[in-house]
Amino acid sequence: MIEQPYLLFLGDAPDALAAKVAQGIRDWRPDAAIGQLRLPGCNADMGLPEMGVAEAAAAGAKTLVIGVANRGGVISPAWKTVLMEALDAGLDLAAGLHNLLRDEADLAGRAADLGRNLHDVRLPVGRFPIATGEKRPGKRLLPMGTDCSCGKMYTALAIEREMLARGMKASFRATGQTGILITGSGIPLDAVVADFMAGAVEQLSPAADEDHWDLIEGQGSLYHPSFSGVTMALVHGGQPDAMVLCHEPTREHMRGLPGRPLPSLEALRETAEHVARMVNPQARCIGVSVNTARMGEAEALDYLAATEKRLGLPTVDPFRQGAGRLVEALP
Amino acid sequence: MIEQPYLLFLGDAPDALAAKVAQGIRDWRPDAAIGQLRLPGCNADMGLPEMGVAEAAAAGAKTLVIGVANRGGVISPAWKTVLMEALDAGLDLAAGLHNLLRDEADLAGRAADLGRNLHDVRLPVGRFPIATGEKRPGKRLLPMGTDCSCGKMYTALAIEREMLARGMKASFRATGQTGILITGSGIPLDAVVADFMAGAVEQLSPAADEDHWDLIEGQGSLYHPSFSGVTMALVHGGQPDAMVLCHEPTREHMRGLPGRPLPSLEALRETAEHVARMVNPQARCIGVSVNTARMGEAEALDYLAATEKRLGLPTVDPFRQGAGRLVEALP
Numbered sequence: 001m002i003e004q005p006y007l008l009f010l011g012d013a014p015d016a017l018a019a020k021v022a023q024g025i026r027d028w029r030p031d032a033a034i035g036q037l038r039l040p041g042c043n044a045d046m047g048l049p050e051m052g053v054a055e056a057a058a059a060g061a062k063t064l065v066i067g068v069a070n071r072g073g074v075i076s077p078a079w080k081t082v083l084m085e086a087l088d089a090g091l092d093l094a095a096g097l098h099n100l101l102r103d104e105a106d107l108a109g110r111a112a113d114l115g116r117n118l119h120d121v122r123l124p125v126g127r128f129p130i131a132t133g134e135k136r137p138g139k140r141l142l143p144m145g146t147d148c149s150c151g152k153m154y155t156a157l158a159i160e161r162e163m164l165a166r167g168m169k170a171s172f173r174a175t176g177q178t179g180i181l182i183t184g185s186g187i188p189l190d191a192v193v194a195d196f197m198a199g200a201v202e203q204l205s206p207a208a209d210e211d212h213w214d215l216i217e218g219q220g221s222l223y224h225p226s227f228s229g230v231t232m233a234l235v236h237g238g239q240p241d242a243m244v245l246c247h248e249p250t251r252e253h254m255r256g257l258p259g260r261p262l263p264s265l266e267a268l269r270e271t272a273e274h275v276a277r278m279v280n281p282q283a284r285c286i287g288v289s290v291n292t293a294r295m296g297e298a299e300a301l302d303y304l305a306a307t308e309k310r311l312g313l314p315t316v317d318p319f320r321q322g323a324g325r326l327v328e329a330l331p
Numbered sequence: 332m333i334e335q336p337y338l339l340f341l342g343d344a345p346d347a348l349a350a351k352v353a354q355g356i357r358d359w360r361p362d363a364a365i366g367q368l369r370l371p372g373c374n375a376d377m378g379l380p381e382m383g384v385a386e387a388a389a390a391g392a393k394t395l396v397i398g399v400a401n402r403g404g405v406i407s408p409a410w411k412t413v414l415m416e417a418l419d420a421g422l423d424l425a426a427g428l429h430n431l432l433r434d435e436a437d438l439a440g441r442a443a444d445l446g447r448n449l450h451d452v453r454l455p456v457g458r459f460p461i462a463t464g465e466k467r468p469g470k471r472l473l474p475m476g477t478d479c480s481c482g483k484m485y486t487a488l489a490i491e492r493e494m495l496a497r498g499m500k501a502s503f504r505a506t507g508q509t510g511i512l513i514t515g516s517g518i519p520l521d522a523v524v525a526d527f528m529a530g531a532v533e534q535l536s537p538a539a540d541e542d543h544w545d546l547i548e549g550q551g552s553l554y555h556p557s558f559s560g561v562t563m564a565l566v567h568g569g570q571p572d573a574m575v576l577c578h579e580p581t582r583e584h585m586r587g588l589p590g591r592p593l594p595s596l597e598a599l600r601e602t603a604e605h606v607a608r609m610v611n612p613q614a615r616c617i618g619v620s621v622n623t624a625r626m627g628e629a630e631a632l633d634y635l636a637a638t639e640k641r642l643g644l645p646t647v648d649p650f651r652q653g654a655g656r657l658v659e660a661l662p
Contacts (some may be wrong), residue, residue: 133556133588190526197525197560222563225464225610229528229564236556257464263609271605278594279556 002094002119002184003062006033007051007086011079012041013068019044021096022067024182028157032184034059039078044068053082057089063119065181066095073099083107087116094119096177121180124192124200131198131237133279138208141330142240143218143289144272146262148227148255150248151291151318152218153179155326158289158318159244160215162327169212173204175234179217189219190230197230201237213330214238218246222271223263224254232275239280242330243272245313248291249303265311286329288315333425333450333515334393337364338382338417342410343372344399350375352427353398355513359488363515365390370409375399384413388420394450396512397426404430414438418447425450427508452511455523455531462529462568464610469539472661473571474549474620475603477593479558479586481579482622482649483549484510486657489620489649490575491546493658500543504535506565510548520550521561528561532568544661545569549577553602554594555585563606570611573661574603576644579622580634596642617660619646 006025013019025033026046035051038044046067053064064086070079075097083093083101087110095101101118102108111118141159143152156172157179163170172179174186192200205214216238220227245265254260263271269285276283288307292300300317308315314325337356344350356364357377366382369375377398384395395417401410406428414424414432418441426432432449433439442449472490474483487503488510494501503510505517523531536545547569551558576596585591594602600616607614619638623631631648639646645656 130587131557133585133591190524192525193521194523194525194528194561194564195521195558198557222606223609225567226462226529227526228567228606228609229560229562230525231560232553232563233525233560236559254464256461260464274602274605275553275559278554278559 002065002181003092004032004184005061006063006065007053007056007061007091008033008036008046008048008067009064009082010036010038010042010044010046011066011068011070012039013044016044019046019068021065021178021181022046024178025065025067028161028182034061037064037082039082053086053089053091057091061091063092063094066093066097067181070097075099075104080104080106084110087111087114092117092119094121094181096121096181098122121177122188122191124187128192128196128200128203130195131202133236135239135280136207137210138212138214139210139242140205140214140216140238140240141242141244142216142234142238143244143246144231144268144285145218145221145246146223146265146268147221147248147251148224150246150251151289152246154291155244155246155289155318155323156215156217157182158323159326162323163213166327169209171212171214173214173216175201175204175217175219186217189234190227194229197233198237201234205238216240221254222275223268224257226256235272235276236279240276241280241282242286243276243283244326245269245272245285245288246291247288250294265307269311282331285313286331287313287326289326290315290317292317292320333396333512334423335363335515336392337394337396338384338387338392338422339364339367339377339379339398340395340413341367341369341373341375341377342397342399342401343370344375347375350377350399352396352509352512353377355509356396356398359492359513365392368395368413370413384417384420384422388422392422394423394425397424397428398512401428406430406435411435411437415441418442418445423448423450425452425512427452427512429453452508453519453522455518459523459527459531459534461526462533464567466570466611467538468541469543469545470541470573471536471545471547471569471571472573472575473547473565473569474575474577475562475599475616476549476552476577477554477596477599478552478579478582479555481577481582482620483577485622486575486577486620486649486654487546487548488513489654490657493654494544497658500540502543502545504545504547506532506535506548506550517548520565521558525560528564529568532565536569547571552585553606554599555588557587566603566607567610571607572611572613573617574607574614575657576600576603576616576619577622578619581625596638600642613662616644617662618644618657620657621646621648623648623651
């Protein structure tokens with residue numbers, strides 16, 4: 001659990017895209033961040049009050065979150081200065097960088113001396129059981145992608161927001177580093193040891209009230225050969241009652257695999273329901289979430305309408321239209 | 332790569348079953364072991380010459396393999412004495428124990444001093460890539476189980492033996508600790524980090540001659556919720572051309588999951604072909620391997636005949652009947 005509120009560190013982000021973790025926090029947990037810290041040359045802006053670390057600590061910040069990707073896999077001297085200051089000012093640090101905070105001797109030493117936490121959210125924390133496959137109370141939804149990185153996290157967060165706005169019981173459950181930084185907790189499933197993947201998902205989404213929904217962040221795709229095992233563990237550990245098919249229509253091949261076409265939504269629907277019903281006979285796809293960011297408004301609406309007609313399922317882009325129709329389709 | 336030949340350490344095995352790793356080596360790589368070392372009270376016997384470590388080293392042994400499970404998760408003083416002597420005599424050590432050789436300070440220290448290797452085959456060695464999903468030359472066969480521990484390793488080894496006897500090009504590829512100890516190399520897939528599972532399988536089964544078959548050891552089951560993600564990665568990383576369905580007909584529920592029935596062979600066939608064809612459109616199930624160890628001869632033969640008729644696939648127990656008909660069914 002990463003302590004909130006956050007000070008968002010935007011560093012020297014060359015553009016807004018480099019700060020997508022910070023943007024995710026800003027979009028989905030606006031109350032979690034009380035300020036932003038930018039270095040000279042930073043071209044990202046979350047519209048938060050500018051703060052130094054001392055000021056942020058005085059304002060109640062508990063953790064400096066690195067909300068920006070670093071360049072070249074190194075933590076620069078300019079970053080290091082800020083991070084050491086943050087530890088000195090009483091803040092924990094949290095990051096999802098490839099190079100770990102704990103591997104930086106000066107940060108690790110200072111944190112140990114001062115009793116601060118370094119949260120490297122790329123690494124799982126704790127131990128996980130072998131999955132039991134037993135049915136547990138509560139409802140679960142899992143977005144299933146035709147590919148990696150096609151909007152599964154966004155879809156789950158949008159559904160959570162919509163459900164909470166309607167007074168329903170709902171919890172987003174993060175399975176990747178960005179989701180963990182956004183919500184402050186979760187398990188980076190891709191870094192869990194194979195035998196314990198499904199057990200980690202069972203732990204992440206425990207027994208709950210019968211009318212409570214876990215919105216579990218999806219990973220990979222059953223059709224993506226690099227990561228399909230992770231997705232399978234997510235389905236069998238998550239035992240979803242409902243699935244939402246997620247798709248990015250302009251993609252020409254599966255992510256990172258030139259020449260490999262995406263599956264059709266129909267094929268994914270059939271496969272997802274087949275494997276999910278091995279553990280939950282009630283499992284079904286209840287809607288489609290399309291990421292139409294690369295389409296114009298008219299083209300997007302045409303695509304959504306045509307897809308809805310083809311599949312016979314509510315089909316929305318939650319960014320353009322909200323997730324209301326998906327929530328209404330829940331069993 | 333574990334250096335051969337081996338001295339098989341049988342310890343104080345209470346019965347033959349406790350020494351199943353040693354038995355596997357004896358059955359499948361009879362030339363790999365030149366002797367056995369038994370402690371007082373040992374009730375297992377591989378029929379190999381009895382040797383002390385000095386004698387084994389003089390006879391050319393390179394590695395002492397712990398071929399027996401230990402009791403209570405500790406390495407006893409009696410074992411420790413032998414293991415230290417083996418290091419002194421010039422042997423490496425190899426084991427698949429839950430508690431690792433490298434975690435024993437005296438063994439680790441002595442091995443480091445003497446330049447010996449400690450092979451803990453429960454842990455993967457080296458780094459693995461993200462899978463590319465690209466087709467590579469050579470043919471691959473993967474046994475697919477209705478459950479865990481139903482004869483997949485045995486089936487792959489039996490097919491390898493039969494193919495080699497017929498002068499065909501074949502390599503068993505170990506994905507579990509017993510298989511690794513038997514053959515001296517492989518990757519313990521269940522201990523690989525999730526993101527790299529399929530890439531590890533691609534590395535384990537690299538490009539080969541077009542008429543060469545890799546017989547890849549199976550793991551788990553697509554229907555076993557605790558481990559289905561591992562199985563999925565094996566299918567998508569292994570890209571099998573041929574699959575053999577493996578089944579143990581007397582099992583009342585899936586291993587470790589009371590109340591959960593096994594899938595039918597028909598269901599497994601359909602699911603296995605469906606997911607394998609995502610990466611290899613030629614993939615198909617070519618036969619059935621049934622573990623009939625718990626059935627009488629007549630009952631077993633009846634079951635095999637009925638299954639063959641039902642599925643329309645060559646159906647054998649390779650232990651009773653050899654794997655010839657499976658080899659003849661290869662594409």
